[in-house]
Amino acid sequence: MSKYKVDKEWNENKAFDANEGATHPPRYPREFLVKVLSNSSYSGLKPQTNLKEKRVLEIGAFGANNLRFLYEKGYKHIYAIEITESLVKMCRKCSKDFKLSQIDENNIVLGSNLDIPFEDEFFDLIISIGTIHYSVGDDIEELNLWKSKLRENGRTYLETTGPSHDFYLDSQRISENKWIWGEKSGFRKGKLCGFFDSEEHWGKTLREVFNTVSTGRVIEKSEFLTIDSLTAICEK
Ligand SMILES: C[S@@+](CC[C@H](N)C(=O)[O-])C[C@H]1O[C@@H](n2cnc3c(N)ncnc32)[C@H](O)[C@@H]1O
Numbered sequence: 688m689s690k691y692k693v694d695k696e697w698n699e700n701k702a703f704d705a706n707e708g709a710t711h712p713p714r715y716p717r718e719f720l721v722k723v724l725s726n727s728s729y730s731g732l733k734p735q736t737n738l739k740e741k742r743v744l745e746i747g748a749f750g751a752n753n754l755r756f757l758y759e760k761g762y763k764h765i766y767a768i769e770i771t772e773s774l775v776k777m778c779r780k781c782s783k784d785f786k787l788s789q790i791d792e793n794n795i796v797l798g799s800n801l802d803i804p805f806e807d808e809f810f811d812l813i814i815s816i817g818t819i820h821y822s823v824g825d826d827i828e829e830l831n832l833w834k835s836k837l838r839e840n841g842r843t844y845l846e847t848t849g850p851s852h853d854f855y856l857d858s859q860r861i862s863e864n865k866w867i868w869g870e871k872s873g874f875r876k877g878k879l880c881g882f883f884d885s886e887e888h889w890g891k892t893l894r895e896v897f898n899t900v901s902t903g904r905v906i907e908k909s910e911f912l913t914i915d916s917l918t919a920i921c922e923k
Contacts, residue, residue, distance in 0.1 A: 691801040694821070696874050698773035712750020712781055717816050719905050720844055721756060723920050730920045731901050732842070739763045741811035744836070746800060747818035749774065751782035751790070758788050762812070765790050766805065768798030800829055807835045813843040817916075820847050823865055823881040830896040837923045843897070847889070848882055849904060849915035855882055889917045897921035 723729045735741060738761035745753055748767035757765055767782075769775045779792040798804050800815070800822045813833055822829055833843055848855050857869030858880070866882045868875040883889040890902045899922040907914040 691799055693770040693799045694875075694878065695771055697771050699777045712777065713752045714750065714755075714784070716753045716756035717846065719846070719903070719916070719918055720753060720814065720816065723844060723903075723918070724760065729901075729903070732899070732920060732922060735811065735842070742766065742809060743812040743814065744768070744803070744805070744810045745814040745816075746798070746803070746833075747815065747821075748778050748795065749781075751778050751785070751788075751795075753814060753816065754778075754782055754790055755785040755788055757814075758785070758790055763789075764794075766794040766796075766810070768796055768803065770797070770799045772797065801832065803832065803836055805836060808838045808841075810836050811838055811841050813837060813841070814845075815843065816846040817848070819845060820880050820882050823879045826864060826881070826883075826892050827895055830893065834896055834923055839923065841923045843919075843921050845893075845919045845921070846905075846916045849906070849917040850885060851906060851913055852915035853913050855915065858882065860884075883917060886917060889919070893919050893921055898923060 727733055741762055742764040743757050743762045744766045746768055748754055748769060754765055754767055767778060769778050775795055775797055779795050782788055782790045782792060782795065796804060800818055813836060854872050857871045859867045859869065861867060864881040866880050868878050868880055870876060886904060890900065893900045901920050903918040905916045905918060
C-alpha cells in the first residue's frame with residue numbers, strides 16, 4: 688500500500704463512459720511521441736540505439752497504446768505503472784489486444800508519479816503523457832525522482848495540458864501548481880491538479896532538473912474540442 692494519495696476514482700468504467708463519446712481506451716499512440724522518438728529533427732537528440740537492450744517505463748500507461756508503439760519500435764524491456772488495480776488490469780488486458788505484442792504483463796504494476804516501484808538508474812527512457820499534472824506540489828522534487836530512475840544519458844518524454852486546452856481554460860488557478868479541475872473534466876471536477884502557467888514555466892522547471900531539454904507544443908483543434916499539449920524530451 689503506497690503512502691502517496693492517488694485518485695481512486697480512476698477506473699475502467701469512469702475513464703470510459705460511452706456517454707462522453709469514448710468507448711475504448713485509445714488504440715493508437717500519441718503521434719508526437721512517435722515523431723520525437725523517430726526523428727532527431729524534433730528533439731535535437733540522436734535516436735537511442737540497441738533498443739532491445741534498453742528499459743523503458745510509461746507512467747500512467749492506461750490502454751497500453753504507447754506501450755504497443757514502443758514494442759513495435761524495438762524496445763523489448765517494457766514496464767508500466769498505473770494508479771489503481773482496475774487500471775493495472777485494464778492496461779494488462781489492452782496490452783494483449785495487440786497481436787504483435789509480447790509485453791510481459793508482470794511488468795505492468797501499481798504506482799504513480801510519486802511512487803515508482805523500481806530501483807534507481809533502472810531505465811533508459813521514461814514516458815509520461817498526461818500524468819504530471821495529477822500531482823499537486825513540488826514539480827522539481829517529482830522530476831528529480833524520475834531523473835533518479837534514469838541511467839546515465841537516460842531520457843524522458845513528457846506531455847502535459849497546455850494553456851489553450853479546453854480543460855485548462857475551464858479550470859481555476861489557486862496558486863502556482865495548484866488548480867481546480869472545472870466542469871468539463873468529468874469525474875475530476877472540483878479536484879486539485881497541477882497545471883503549468885505557461886510554456887516558459889514548463890521549460891524553466893524542466894531545465895532546473897535535466898541537462899538537456901527540448902520543449903515543444905502541439906495544439907489539436909476541432910469544432911468541438913481544443914487539445915493543447917506542452918511537450919518535452921529531456922536527457923539526464
Ligand atoms: C489522459 S490519461 C493518459 C493515458 C496515456 N498516458 C496516454 O497517453 O494515452 C491520464 C493517465 O494519468 C494517470 N494518472 C492519474 N493520476 C496519476 C498520478 N497521480 N500518477 C500517475 N499517473 C496518474 C491515469 O491513470 C491515466 O492513465
